Amino acid sequence: DTEVTQTPKHLVMGMTNKKSLKCEQHMGHRAMYWYKQKAKKPPELMFVYSYEKLSINESVPSRFSPECPNSSLLNLHLHALQPEDSALYLCALHKDNTGELFFGEGSRLTVL
């Protein structure tokens, strides 16, 4: 079973569009993450939700708006993005019993 499902896999949007990335898990793990990764760079931590509450925001611009409506779902709402925001957006969940992060395959975003 896939532990973390990210949709869409690819997204192209204009700078005036509003779109959302979605991350879903059914493993019951209580901490979920958004990372941003540019080509040939390490993943950059953006947000962490713990028990559906935002616990870490790494000074991310407000054009990125996270939401955790329930323990299975994590969204990243995108509005008025810039071309430099084009990147791979990775969702991860924290496995409480082992302390490891488990990553999804990512959503590749292109902002035109």
Add this chain to the structure above:
Amino acid sequence: DAKTTQPNSMESNEEEPVHLPCNHSTISGTDYIHWYRQLPSQGPEYVIHGLTSNVNNRMASLAIAEDRKSSTLILHRATLRDAAVYYCILVTSGTYKYIFGTGTRLKVLA
């Protein structure tokens, strides 16, 4: 956040052991040492982690220096599928903050 330092790149021959070093001289007593790797076109995947003692699992071994200021990830027999970027991360106990450094790009030669 405590920092880690890794070589930018390393090469290994297939079926030989690989020792990937990580320096973390500012590590605190509650920091766990985690290793992740990222294969091309995939998200990072967990490899191993430890606190003070050496650790072994099916993927690798983690050797931690006695003073904990450095650690080494050991792949016992490198295969072509082990070619990836390997990240060493310090994670403070009780926090959820996983900050990736620049990592080591491992090239495995056939």
